[in-house]
Amino acid sequence: MLKVGLVYHTDYLLHDTGGMHPEKGERLESIVRHLRSTGLMNELFHIELQSSTIEMISAVHNVDYIYSVKDCIEKGETVLDLGDTHVGKDSWRIALLAAGGACSAVDAVMKGEADRVFCAIRLPVHHACRSDAMGFCVFNNVAVATRHLQKKYGIERIAIVDWDVHHGNGTQEMFYDDSSVFYLSIHQFPHWPGTGASSEVGEGKGRGFNCNVPVPPGTGDEEYLLLFREAVEGKMERFKPEFVFISAGFDAHINDPLSDLMFGEDVYAEMTDIVCRCSDNYASGRIVSLLEGGYELKALANSVGVHIRHLMA
Secondary structure: OOOEEEEOOHHHHHOOOOOOOOOOOHHHHHHHHHHHHHOHHHHOEEOOOOOOOHHHHOOOOOHHHHHHHHHHHHOOOOEOOOOOOEOOOOHHHHHHHHHHHHHHHHHHHHOOOOOEEEEOOOOOOOOOOOOOOEOOEOOOHHHHHHHHHHHHHOOOOEEEEEOOOOOOHHHHHHHOOOOOEEEEEEEEOOOOOOOOOOOOOOOHHHOOOEEEEEEOOOOOHHHHHHHHHHHHHHHHHHHOOOEEEEEEOOOOEOOOOOOOOOEOHHHHHHHHHHHHHHHHHHOOOOEEEEEOOOOOHHHHHHHHHHHHHHHHO
16 A cells, blocks of 8 residues: 555634635545544654745746735735635735645655655645636645746656646646646536636647646536546656646535536546556656545545545555
8 A cells, every 4th residue: 555645734724715605624624534534544644844935936926926915915805806715814824834735745755755645735726827816726736836846856747637627727827838747637618717628738838738628517427537537548648747746626526516517436536546547657656636626525525535545555
């Protein structure tokens, strides 16, 4: 059984989105309860994490944007964009801790402390653009961790596999002209945020290194997994990544309120296995998985548990 690490910190619960916002601290609490009740928590290597620096975040985000986030939070503002990315008084510190958690996961894998890592972090990741917060996301932690991996360890080919039900428009934007990062997203389409058509394949040096697999509402398990397997296995064979990130959203679950796909935990088990096999073939098994969506608490916790168990296999 492989050694799987966990990035988690109770301070992540202090990011206060207020009221009935779906991206709430109870999401992580439900995951932690499940990991403890099933015994999985004791099987995980607990990673000591450090906060990221502004310099690390500026590798992917505009510096003016970074400081505008800091200023808005310090002034007591509670919304950063057009209405769905809520913050509280602790959110600046927690945003740095979230990006730092992703980078700490990379360090743990590269130092051999863990084979793979799951990051139970807040804030979410893949909608944050270079100069904009959106979709509950402030900083794009998977993009920050990708640049950290390249700069500190010299990894040349990195794949990001995104199976959240929503397209990761922010991550796509970050690497759209970059041939060193292959971004693959499978997502409900049409759906918010409106991006992610199959024609969006990258530009310049990055042309052909961006792959979107849009699936219509109501797509069944077998059809979805066939599309996912063909995309991952086919693209990975050509790209041969040295390291793999997963933007692991669990909001395509049948009980999730924010999607029209209807999957059970077995789909997440199979997707995890597909990515793990490809990582074993080309990336020495190295995977860092970061929590994205998933808003029905029991479904989220069960799905994460299955995902972690299959990362261990």
